[in-house]
Amino acid sequence: MSTKITVCKDETEIVKELCNLIEKQSNCCLEKTNEFKVGLSGGSLIKYLVNGLPSVKTDWTKWRFFFCDERLVPFDDNESTYGAYKRDFLSHVPVLENQFVVIDPTLEVEAAAADYQQKLEKHFTMGQWPKFDLLLLGVGPDGHTCSLFPGHPLLKEDKKWVAPINDSPKPPPCRVTLTLPVLNNAHCVIFCSTGNSKARTIKRILEGNEAYPLPAALVKPREGKLHWILDEGAAECLDRN
Numbered sequence: 001m002s003t004k005i006t007v008c009k010d011e012t013e014i015v016k017e018l019c020n021l022i023e024k025q026s027n028c029c030l031e032k033t034n035e036f037k038v039g040l041s042g043g044s045l046i047k048y049l050v051n052g053l054p055s056v057k058t059d060w061t062k063w064r065f066f067f068c069d070e071r072l073v074p075f076d077d078n079e080s081t082y083g084a085y086k087r088d089f090l091s092h093v094p095v096l097e098n099q100f101v102v103i104d105p106t107l108e109v110e111a112a113a114a115d116y117q118q119k120l121e122k123h124f125t126m127g128q129w130p131k132f133d134l135l136l137l138g139v140g141p142d143g144h145t146c147s148l149f150p151g152h153p154l155l156k157e158d159k160k161w162v163a164p165i166n167d168s169p170k171p172p173p174c175r176v177t178l179t180l181p182v183l184n185n186a187h188c189v190i191f192c193s194t195g196n197s198k199a200r201t202i203k204r205i206l207e208g209n210e211a212y213p214l215p216a217a218l219v220k221p222r223e224g225k226l227h228w229i230l231d232e233g234a235a236e237c238l239d240r241n
């Protein structure tokens with residue numbers, strides 16, 4: 001695995017860097033296969049994608065979108081990640097709703113996770129960990145990524161592709177999330193994180209050598225590429241500064 005860290009001076013540069021990498025990864029993948037399978041995250045990532053993806057040159061009909069995690073709330077709730085993509089992304093990027101593989105928010109959390117894994121199984125080879133072409137991840141100020149939180153037993157999940165969580169320390173409490181073995185099987189993972197409120201956490205993730213690493217520090221795709229895109233605020237505690 002190779003890790004590349006890019007520090008950008010402002011939001012325009014972040015969007016450009018992120019979308020250049022996404023364009024390269026999509027075109028490289030679509031030269032070899034007929035589908036580009038992307039895992040999306042929620043939070044601050046959405047605005048960068050909405051700003052940058054419209055200018056990406058690719059065959060959008062071949063993209064399939066999944067969620068790295070999703071909050072178990074109705075799609076019209078402000079906390080819903082798919083709800084946010086439906087509201088903000090679909091009006092800017094030339095893709096259709098049926099290109100998104102979404103959870104069933106009417107189910108209980110255990111059933112929603114099992115149902116989402118079954119939906120994934122239709123797009124990946126059974127009996128192996130799913131191999132996403134690209135995962136787009138964010139990091140919370142506590143070092144969580146997806147809905148994998150520091151010290152949570154889900155960090156040890158080694159069987160399921162998708163796990164339920166009903167005690168998320170960040171609301172809403174019920175969510176479903178991809179597990180670490182899935183994240184670490186991807187062809188390419190891009191983290192995007194901004195703001196100096198996350199600077200100490202980013203230092204712990206990228207430079208710490210901790211006995212119990214933060215969840216985002218556990219994402220190290222075995223055979224894939226790992227990119228970190230930061231702004232100067234998020235990077236301000238790194239040794240390079």
Ligand SMILES: O=C1O[C@H](COP(=O)(O)O)[C@@H](O)[C@H](O)[C@H]1O
Binds near residue numbers: 042069070144145170
């Ligand atoms: O709760 C969540 O938070 C993380 C980080 O969000 P950010 O706004 O701090 O970038 C996000 O990646 C995840 O998808 C979401 O459910």
